[in-house]
Amino acid sequence: METAAAHTATAGEAGIPLGGTPLGINPLGVGTWAWGDCFFWGYGQDYVDADLQAAFETSLAAGVTLFDTAEVYGKGQSERLLGRFTHARQLGGAGEATNPSPIIATKFFPYPWHLRRGSLLRALRGSLDRLGVTQVDLYQIHWAYPPVPVEAWANALADAVEAGLTKAVGVSNYSADQMRRTHAVLTRRGIPLASNQVHYSLAHRRPERDGVLAACRELDVTLIAYSPLAMGLLTGKYGPEQPPPGLRGRRFRGRRLAQLQPLIATLRQIGEAHSGKTPAQVALNWLICKGTVPIPGAKNARQAQENAGALGWRLDEAEIDALDRISDAR
Secondary structure (H helix, E strand, C coil), X not given: CCCHHHHCCCCCCCCEECCCCCCEECCCEEECCCCCCCCCCCCCCCCCHHHHHHHHHHHHHXXXXXXXXXXXXXXXXXXXXXXXXXXXXXXXXXXXXXXXXXEEEEEECCCCCCCCCHHHHHHHHHHHHHHCCCCEEEEEECCCCCCCCHHHHHHHHHHHHHCCCEEEEEEECCCHHHHHHHHHHHHHCCCCEEXXXXXXXXXXXXXXXXXHHHHHHHHCCEEEEECCCHHXXXXXXXXXXXXXXXXXXXXXXXXXXXXXXXXXHHHHHHXXXXXXXXXXXXXXXXXXXXCCEECCECCCHHHHHHHHCCXXXXXXXXXXXXXXXXXXXX
């Protein structure tokens, strides 16, 4: 097995580079898909704005600075909430002396009516308005949907950097080939491709097999791992007799949950050897050891604090190998 240590800074070290850009990030972020999403996540039922603001502040206090959102999350509500929390923090000066500032990443969704290069700049300005900022740290293409070729969107990303609307640019859900083509266009414009955000976890290891992880390493592109806890399935909270609530419970039924139980048992066992780390913390640390930046969701302070517990320690090679084998065996 290729040693993972060659591909990442020590877990817990702040300021690892985002791809080939000067932007430094922590090797763990926060995904905000659930912020404002009523349909899938139940926003407004078991968690409200105050819970999300507590998750935001707790994450920053723990040194977790990257917050990833998108124009489609909660129909723009996720961006509005993130902007509101950031603005309130600036006005109140809460934690400014000791806590780092948030690093904001958002995404452009290529709707069917977004068929021209200029659509991206218009969408970005809309995101900036909802976020209440003049520039984001990272702007990403959410999906590589046809008919617009990835080269056109790559040039639009370069336009956004040159317009001063974003510091860095990335993509999401891009194949290795799409990423290489985007990288080539941006390189000609003198702009690095910072990241590719893809679905990656111990329950979904496709990026290892379809060439995306290898291409990221080759091109110096940071792989940002979304759904790193398999929408909560790797937390150890759910099982065949206790599925997740709402739509997640309908999507992940008994057989899927039963297949994950040996993996979750191994996560528990390894966590106990690291001063009682939880299955979620072990699963996130595994991704950090693979040289990626996982962005688990956090709907309250407790979840944010648990996520941050994935930092400051490291799985050894034998533990990584054991998790590789047990997840392969499902």
